[in-house]
Amino acid sequence: xxxxxxxxxxxxxxxxxxxxxxxxxxxxxxxxxxxxxxxxxxxxxxxxxxxxxxxxxxxxxxxxxxxxxxxxxxxxxxxxxxxxxxxxxxxxxxxxxxxxxxxxxxxxxxxxxxxxxxxxxxxxxxxxxxxxxxxxxxxxxxxxxxxxxxxxxxxxxxxxxxxxxxxxxxxxxxxxxxxxxxxxxxxxxxxxxxxxxxxxxxxxxxxxxxxxxxxxxxxxxxxxxxxxxxxxxxxxxxxxxxxxxxxxxxxxxxxxxxxxxxxxxxxxxxxxxxxxxxxxxxxxxxxxxxxxxxxxxxxxxxxxxxxxxxxxxxxxxxxxxxxxxxxxxxxxxxxxxxxxxxxxxxxxxxxxxxxxxxxxxxxxxxxxxxxxxxxxxxxxxxxxxxxxxxxxxxxxxxxxxxxxxxxxxxxxxxxxxxxxxxxxxxxxxxxxxxxxxxxxxxxxxxxxxxxxxxxxxxxxxxxxxxxxxxxxxxxxxxxxxxxxxxxxxxxxxxxxxxxxxxxxxxxxxxxxxxxxxxxxxxxxxxxxxxxxxxxxxxxxxxxxxxxxxxxxxxxxxxxxxxxxxxxxxxxxxxxxxxxxxxxxxxxxxxxxxxxxxxxxxxxxxxxxxxxxxxxxxxxxxxxxxxxxxxxxxxxxxxxxxxxxxxxxxxxxxxxxxxxxxxxxxxxxxxxxxxxxxxxxxxxxxxxxxxxxxxxxxxxxxxxxxxxxxxxxxxxxxxxxxxxxxxxx
Ligand code: ADP
Ligand code: MG
Numbered sequence: 001x002x003x004x005x006x007x008x009x010x011x012x013x014x015x016x017x018x019x020x021x022x023x024x025x026x027x028x029x030x031x032x033x034x035x036x037x038x039x040x041x042x043x044x045x046x047x048x049x050x051x052x053x054x055x056x057x058x059x060x061x062x063x064x065x066x067x068x069x070x071x072x073x074x075x076x077x078x079x080x081x082x083x084x085x086x087x088x089x090x091x092x093x094x095x096x097x098x099x100x101x102x103x104x105x106x107x108x109x110x111x112x113x114x115x116x117x118x119x120x121x122x123x124x125x126x127x128x129x130x131x132x133x134x135x136x137x138x139x140x141x142x143x144x145x146x147x148x149x150x151x152x153x154x155x156x157x158x159x160x161x162x163x164x165x166x167x168x169x170x171x172x173x174x175x176x177x178x179x180x181x182x183x184x185x186x187x188x189x190x191x192x193x194x195x196x197x198x199x200x201x202x203x204x205x206x207x208x209x210x211x212x213x214x215x216x217x218x219x220x221x222x223x224x225x226x227x228x229x230x231x232x233x234x235x236x237x238x239x240x241x242x243x244x245x246x247x248x249x250x251x252x253x254x255x256x257x258x259x260x261x262x263x264x265x266x267x268x269x270x271x272x273x274x275x276x277x278x279x280x281x282x283x284x285x286x287x288x289x290x291x292x293x294x295x296x297x298x299x300x301x302x303x304x305x306x307x308x309x310x311x312x313x314x315x316x317x318x319x320x321x322x323x324x325x326x327x328x329x330x331x332x333x334x335x336x337x338x339x340x341x342x343x344x345x346x347x348x349x350x351x352x353x354x355x356x357x358x359x360x361x362x363x364x365x366x367x368x369x370x371x372x373x374x375x376x377x378x379x380x381x382x383x384x385x386x387x388x389x390x391x392x393x394x395x396x397x398x399x400x401x402x403x404x405x406x407x408x409x410x411x412x413x414x415x416x417x418x419x420x421x422x423x424x425x426x427x428x429x430x431x432x433x434x435x436x437x438x439x440x441x442x443x444x445x446x447x448x449x450x451x452x453x454x455x456x457x458x459x460x461x462x463x464x465x466x467x468x469x470x471x472x473x474x475x476x477x478x479x480x481x482x483x484x485x486x487x488x489x490x491x492x493x494x495x496x497x498x499x500x501x502x503x504x505x506x507x508x509x510x511x512x513x514x515x516x517x518x519x520x521x522x523x524x525x526x527x528x529x530x531x532x533x534x535x536x537x538x539x540x541x542x543x544x545x546x547x548x549x550x551x552x553x554x555x556x557x558x559x560x561x562x563x564x565x566x567x568x569x570x571x572x573x574x575x576x577x578x579x580x581x582x583x584x585x586x587x588x589x590x591x592x593x594x595x596x597x598x599x600x601x602x603x604x605x606x607x608x609x610x611x612x613x614x615x616x617x618x619x620x621x622x623x624x625x626x627x628x629x630x631x632x633x634x635x636x637x638x639x640x641x642x643x644x645x646x647x648x649x650x651x652x653x654x655x656x657x658x659x660x661x662x663x664x665x666x667x668x669x670x671x672x673x674x675x676x677x678x679x680x681x682x683x684x685x686x687x688x689x690x691x692x693x694x695x696x697x698x699x700x701x702x703x704x705x706x707x708x709x710x711x712x713x714x715x716x717x718x719x720x721x722x723x724x725x726x727x728x
Pocket of ligand 1: 216217218219220287300301302303304347349350351352359471472474
């Protein structure tokens with residue numbers, strides 16, 4: 001589409017949001033968390049003993065009685081109304097992958113025909129939204145559609161301000177009448193509990209004073225921004241969040257000039273606006289920068305306890321989109337909106353923290369601390385090794401299939417990066433030799449059997465799907481549009497499972513060995529030996545790694561229907577059940593829902609491909625075909641003896657070839673699509689969509705992308721890559 005024809009919406013279309021933004025103050029600390037019903041606000045508004053009870057419930061997961069709930073509800077209502085809220089909602093995360101909310105106003109009619117604002121403990125603690133339209137994966141039949149939301153006091157309530165008003169949002173879990181989880185949060189909370197128990201048991205060897213262990217999460221969020229006007233003209237972006245067609249722009253990311261480049265004014269205005277909204281909600285955003293691909297960006301918060309971090313990441317995604325719209329921009333969170341350039345991920349920085357403020361993945365100063373560090377580190381490596389298929393399943397989606405293994409994204413092979421120093425440490429540990437550090441910055445573990453390690457392990461490998469980065473792991477294979485609850489739940493679970501085993505193995509050895517140190521080292525040596533095939537230090541993006549991984553017997557599962565099998569393998573199902581994270585039925589429901597989601601995604605794309613080809617691309621190409629044919633005819637009429645028009649004829653032939661190729665392929669796609677639609681078994685259906693339907697997208701796209709280079713710019717029906725990715 002010709003640029004001149006675009007009614008571009010430059011930054012002057014940026015709307016002011018019309019809110020009384022407390023955030024006009026310059027200092028972030030002045031308004032940070034002003035829309036959060038956090039401990040500070042509670043302490044101010046609640047009677048002392050009620051406050052203590054609530055804090056205890058939050059810290060220790062104890063239940064609190066209705067009296068306390070009533071007091072909290074009353075304080076929450078007063079606070080929310082003072083912030084302009086007229087409604088409240090239970091904010092939950094059903095298995096759709098996005099958040100859900102059903103608003104109720106505070107009003108209650110009085111006998112004299114007026115209304116009063118009311119909000120009781122009962123309304124705070126539990127609600128029963130009509131849940132019939134949420135996916136349950138067979139957990140709940142539609143005719144008995146009861147679903148309950150229940151307050152999760154560990155994630156604070158907040159006020160969501162939108163142009164139309166303000167709403168009190170109460171984070172909740174979502175369960176069926178029988179208590180089965182219908183959401184992503186319940187299993188996450190359960191996995192945290194399992195991890196807490198297992199990690200504390202191991203920590204006991206090391207004489208800890210910690211009473212609680214939890215997972216921590218810092219989710220870097222990548223996204224694209226394009227002008228909203230372009231977005232509106234791309235049905236594929238609107239309905240599938242990815243471009244199903246589009247020839248590469250002559251300039252893509254090859255100049256490497258976007259990464260960390262100076263941020264354009266319009267983007268900067270958007271970023272600061274979004275940040276303000278998120279600061280008000282207590283999201284501790286820290287970092288912002290341009291990413292590798294054109295018009296690709298990233299933001300990252302300071303890490304928090306995983307439960308809260310998951311909610312905060314949902315808010316980040318929600319607000320990036322809302323605020324982008326205010327700035328005349330569209331924010332794309334999809335994993336691969338544009339072919340041929342980088343996709344977007346959500347780098348999940350994950351670690352284990354204690355209530356005493358310790359990071360269990362931080363190497364310590366004493367031999368004792370380091371033995372503890374190695375115990376957790378090696379247990380995690382073993383967990384990833386033993387459950388790599390499940391970990392792969394945790395990040396499977398139709399969007400991520402395009403990203404894993406494509407342009408600068410970690411491949412579908414799950415491996416662990418440790419860095420040169422740690423690898424040496426573990427290799428020597430395995431061999432039973434002591435490495436003596438020579439450089440001053442080497443820090444000795446001081447235990448004869450454990451060699452030295454670099455204190456500040458800044459060694460980085462940006463190609464690894466699961467990289468140790470000094471004091472945490474970075475799970476980089478997670479897709480940008482994901483709800484983090486699921487991958488974090490899986491990570492927590494496999495580590496909890498392993499830590500239980502680690503304790504058993506150490507106990508076993510302690511029967512014969514006197515020293516804890518010897519018992520632990522013996523176990524770690526065994527684990528590392530058994531699982532080091534999953535460790536890889538080289539370039540994960542290379543072809544050699546694919547071959548090497550195959551030689552090592554590591555799975556390389558490229559597509560979602562197959563990857564999801566990892567979720568329902570016997571070991572996975574039993575593990576979740578043992579840990580109390582997911583019942584068998586709950587695990588199978590997730591598998592079912594994820595397969596269904598995959599089918600629906602590809603189904604939407606198939607319909608879009610057919611529709612866009614027939615109603616947009618073919619008409620444009622045929623119009624030009626007509627023009628060319630006309631030219632040839634006219635030229636022949638003009639001079640029948642020596643007809644000109646060689647160029648026109650060649651163009652016509654090229655054009656016709658592509659038109660025919662696309663039309664033939666769309667016919668095949670249509671047939672494959674109809675056949676897939678009629679398959680009953682969801683697993684078979686997903687495979688058919690993946691391997692029989694989807695391949696035609698590429699054939700059709702190839703023809704259309706060639707047409708894009710032939711058809712006059714002014715006839716082209718949609719914005720091109722070179723416009724969407726560069727004009728902002
Ligand atoms: P990079 O892009 O170099 O990986 P960033 O600064 O963008 O680094 O992001 C690093 C993320 O890791 C931040 O969100 C940070 O808060 C988080 N992080 C740091 N320590 C921990 C930890 N102990 N647990 C979880 N996340 C952590
Ligand atoms: Mg980063």
